[in-house]
Amino acid sequence: MKKRSGKPDNEQQGAFGDKDLFPLPSGEADERSFFALNEAGPVTVKSAEKDKQAHYHGHRERLRNRFREGGDAALADYELLELLLFRLIPRRDTKPVAKALLDRFKTLGGVLGAPAPLLQEVDGIGEAVALDLKLVAALSRRMLKSEITGKQVLGSWSSVIDYCHSAMAHEPREQFRILFLDKRNTLIADEVQGLGTVDHTPVYPREVVRRALELSATAIILVHNHPSGDPTPSRADIDMTHTIISTAKPLGITVHDHIIIGKDGHVSFKGLRLI
Structure with a gap:
């Protein structure tokens, strides 16, 4: 029988030992190899x-x-x-x-x-x-909402637009939001009243007015987004707005505006003379 030396066979044959085969110490265990080769020869991954x-x-x-x-x-x-x-x-x-x-x-x-x-x-x-x-x-x-909370909204219109754009412009589905105002046109509540699909949100004028009465709001601003990016109002948007106005007016609630938010801009119904 051939006499064996005290060294393992793999070391006699020039193979890597345990320290070369096992991962690096703790904290470096995600490294995949102890050696990385480049043109200049072996360079440690570390x-x-x-x-x-x-x-x-x-x-x-x-x-x-x-x-x-x-x-x-x-x-x-x-x-x-x-x-x-x-x-x-x-x-x-x-x-x-x-x-x-x-x-x-x-x-x-x-x-x-x-x-x-x-x-x-x-x-x-x-x-x-x-x-x-x-x-x-x-x-x-x-931060943007804090710029309009407790302030007269109609005097902070650019801040209102900035807040609504931040909140809604990049939403993947339509949202219908209402800003509720008191008799001084100060913001008292901001609520999302409905979530819809990519091109439609169900809106119920009676529910809009009911919520305004619950909050003792005397005016509201309607806001919704168009996920397509184009804020141009549809015929349905216009008709829905007029229905809310006619439902709210006899109860002493004014609709100041309806804003449609798109990715790159907005439109105001008042600005377009649609209300």
Whole structure:
């Protein structure tokens, strides 16, 4: 019988030992191999990863400095989004992710207004990051709403439009919203009264008026969105508005306006002289 040495067969044959075959230590276990080969010979994955991280960390610091010194005007839309994603995706180059989001949803408003499941279809956006982006969107809407709450709405019309656009422009289904006002035209309630399909929302004039009476509102502003992006009113929109006006007027409730929100703009029934 051939005498065996004290070393395992695989080491006698020049094969890798255990330390080469097993994953890297804790914290680096996601690396797929202990060696990565390039033209200059073997380079550890750990070193390559450090070089990569050094590259995008330097870029991150430069971008932060530009924002610190010049504000948002110093950055393109994708760079602002990238700056936000730094916090949400700490161990990845976020420039490609930011550009992919804008390619998919076209604008910053489109990104923040997109439903979470659609955000997650973009490479690099997981459930947690999608939720964080929706949180930013919610904070933005809450900030805009605070600009009109407790104020005379008719004197803050641009703020009303900004809030409604933020809340509804990128919704995938039609929403019918009502702003309820008191006798001083101060906002006392903002409620979504109906959710519909991509091109229709059922509206019941009696329910609109009933809710106004419950809130002691003396005036209302009707708002709904067109997911198609085109805010042009339909014949059904016009007829429904006139029905609500005729139902509310005998009860002392004024319909100040009906606003239709699209992705790229809005129309006012009063502005079009439809009411």
